[in-house]
Amino acid sequence: MKMFTELYEKLLSRTEKLSVIGLGYVGLPVAVAFARKLDVIGFDINAQKIALYNKGIDPTHETGGEILRASGIKFTSDEKFLQQAKFHVVAVPTPVNENNSPDLSLLVNACSVLGRNLAKNSVVVFESTVYPGVTEEVCVPILEKFSGLRCGIDFKTAYSPERINPGDKIHRLETVKKVVAGMDLETLDCVAKVYSLIIKAGVYKASSIKVAEAAKVIENSQRDINIAFMNELAIIFNKMGIDTKLVLEAANTKWNFLDFKPGLVGGHCIGVDPYYLTYKAETLGYHSQIILAGRRINDGMGQYVAENCVKKLIAADKNVRNARVAILGFTFKENCPDTRNTKVFDIVKELREYGVVPVIVDPQADPDEARELYDVKFESLNNIHDVDAVILAVAHSEFCGLSVGDMDKFFGAGRKILIDVKGIFNREDYEQNDYIYWRL
Numbered sequence: 001m002k003m004f005t006e007l008y009e010k011l012l013s014r015t016e017k018l019s020v021i022g023l024g025y026v027g028l029p030v031a032v033a034f035a036r037k038l039d040v041i042g043f044d045i046n047a048q049k050i051a052l053y054n055k056g057i058d059p060t061h062e063t064g065g066e067i068l069r070a071s072g073i074k075f076t077s078d079e080k081f082l083q084q085a086k087f088h089v090v091a092v093p094t095p096v097n098e099n100n101s102p103d104l105s106l107l108v109n110a111c112s113v114l115g116r117n118l119a120k121n122s123v124v125v126f127e128s129t130v131y132p133g134v135t136e137e138v139c140v141p142i143l144e145k146f147s148g149l150r151c152g153i154d155f156k157t158a159y160s161p162e163r164i165n166p167g168d169k170i171h172r173l174e175t176v177k178k179v180v181a182g183m184d185l186e187t188l189d190c191v192a193k194v195y196s197l198i199i200k201a202g203v204y205k206a207s208s209i210k211v212a213e214a215a216k217v218i219e220n221s222q223r224d225i226n227i228a229f230m231n232e233l234a235i236i237f238n239k240m241g242i243d244t245k246l247v248l249e250a251a252n253t254k255w256n257f258l259d260f261k262p263g264l265v266g267g268h269c270i271g272v273d274p275y276y277l278t279y280k281a282e283t284l285g286y287h288s289q290i291i292l293a294g295r296r297i298n299d300g301m302g303q304y305v306a307e308n309c310v311k312k313l314i315a316a317d318k319n320v321r322n323a324r325v326a327i328l329g330f331t332f333k334e335n336c337p338d339t340r341n342t343k344v345f346d347i348v349k350e351l352r353e354y355g356v357v358p359v360i361v362d363p364q365a366d367p368d369e370a371r372e373l374y375d376v377k378f379e380s381l382n383n384i385h386d387v388d389a390v391i392l393a394v395a396h397s398e399f400c401g402l403s404v405g406d407m408d409k410f411f412g413a414g415r416k417i418l419i420d421v422k423g424i425f426n427r428e429d430y431e432q433n434d435y436i437y438w439r440l
Contacts (some may be wrong), residue, residue: 001346005186007123008193011087014039019085021110022092023075025060025268025338026127026162029173030089031098033198035071041085045429046111047077048228059366061337063166083118085192089125090114090139091162093268095341100275100295104133104138109235111139115146122155125191127162129273131217132210135159136183145407156187159209160195161216177201181212226260227270228294232303234262234440238308249311261420262440264305264343264393265298266332298391302346305440309347309389309419310354312436316388316415320353324362324387326410329394330362330370330378334422336364344393345374359387363398384410389417395424404433 010016016039021032052059056069074081082088092106107128114124124143126135140151151199160180165171166241177293178199179230182188192203196304206212234244244262250364252258265271274295276374278288313320348358361381362370370376381398387410405431407418418430429435 005085007121008190010196011038015087016087016177017041018087018089019043019082020089020091021082021114021177022106023085024091024093025062026090026164027091028053028058028060029062029128029164030066030091030162030198031073032071033173034089035073037197040071040073041081042073042075043077043079043082043113044075045077045109050075050077053428059337061319079113079117082114083119083423086122088114088122088124089127089160090124093340094128094130094272094273095268096272102276102279104130104134107134107139107167108142109330111142112146115143118143118147118149118155120149121152123158123187123190124155125160127160129161129216129220129269129276130213131276132213133280135209135213136427145394152183155367155414156183156190158182158187158191159212160191161219163219173197174200178203178308179206179212179215180204181206182250183208183209185220190370208267214277217273217277220270221277224265224270224274224298225290225294226258226295226311227263228266230260230262231297231440235304242333243427261423262301262303264346264380266341267338268332268340269347271298271332271343286363297344299343301440302343305348305391305393305419305421306347306354308438309351309391309417310356312354312391312417312419313389316417316436318388318414322357323355323389324357324359325351325389325391326359326361326384326387327391327393328361328381328399329392330360330376330382331365331394335397337364337369339370339373346392347378347391347393348374359384362396364396386412386415388412389419391419392422392424395423396412396433400424402428404435406431 019033019041020027020040021043024040031040034040053075056065058065058068090110092110094107095103097103098218162178178195180191180195180203182191195203237244273290278291281288310320330344333340351358360376360378362378367378390410415436417436423439427437
């Protein structure tokens with residue numbers, strides 16, 4: 001249809017607007033990037049978040065306040081403003097439920113809101129991570145129901161999986177190739193042109209929406225499996241009394257050895273996406289062997305770290321019950337304020353089961369989010385004293401520069417115990433100072 005072919009030109013001339021629905025770690029950078037070229041409406045149902053953005057405050061730390069203030073984006077929690085846009089990008093979270101089944105409630109709600117305000121001759125692009133088939137089988141019927149419009153005739157749909165890596169200052173939205181897919185060639189051409197405005201690395205045109213959806217979930221599933229292998233090696237080598245980090249350093253001298261490391265696997269991508277793929281496989285009668293095995297290993301690493309901390313407390317002749325353990329870092333990854341699906345909380349829960357008192361420090365995490373999601377509060381690094389052990393859980397820049405002398409100040413009487421989950425400190429430095437040192 002000619003209308004969809006002309007949409008790109010109208011966006012460029014600013015006679016039509018683009019909207020981004022869902023302004024978190026994915027949606028906000030997308031909205032800011034498009035706002036450099038087009039008129040953008042940024043919509044989120046969280047009115048408090050919108051109020052912060054309108055003040056130029058970025059709690060995600062992904063864009064920065066100055067950029068927000070200069071963006072010209074119309075930030076709003078009033079869904080009626082979506083009626084002014086013809087090109088919509090849906091970027092809401094897609095987490096999992098407690099039983100690890102896909103939780104599409106936020107996506108369903110976003111489709112309902114957009115459907116109520118969808119103008120004829122619009123294009124809707126989904127960026128949320130889903131299993132293959134969600135865009136066409138779940139999202140489209142909702143859009144049609146609430147809009148009264150017909151997909152393929154009155155509006156078109158597309159899919160372009162997000163590749164945002166929170167906290168990464170090198171692999172940014174603009175510098176990572178963008179996969180795009182459309183329900184037909186006309187839509188694909190329009191969507192590719194629009195994204196090409198902001199993606200310096202270029203776009204890749206997938207052959208179908210389902211192919212693009214599948215590509216997204218296997219990207220993170222592949223990484224999850226590789227990390228699970230490293231975690232399993234760490235467990236095995238720990239039983240053998242071998243330092244896993246030294247083993248990996250030796251193996252990495254081979255040109256085709258993959259440089260993965262053991263660790264906690266949380267967040268809203270690697271720790272979640274594999275479950276979307278295995279869920280869809282289950283509905284088709286196939287039970288995953290490798291993917292779910294990797295998930296079981298990675299989901300158990302927080303407990304494993306806590307158990308080894310308890311073993312070291314016992315080895316140091318310390319009472320486990322009421323022992324004070326400082327946990328440095330609570331977010332799901334370094335130099336990022338996001339605490340969603342953090343596996344550090346698994347360490348906290350397991351230690352509490354033993355009667356240990358965790359003292360949590362995280363200068364980068366959102367304290368309100370942590371209190372709401374996990375009912376935990378943070379202490380200042382300067383207030384850490386008289387602890388029996390320290391667990392370096394997240395390699396924030398504030399922690400990486402700590403010296404042995406800095407660490408000494410945290411401890412009370414008895415042997416000092418350092419659980420270096422991320423392996424950022426020099427083992428010899430601490431063992432020479434009579435520390436009990438352990439790392440994955």
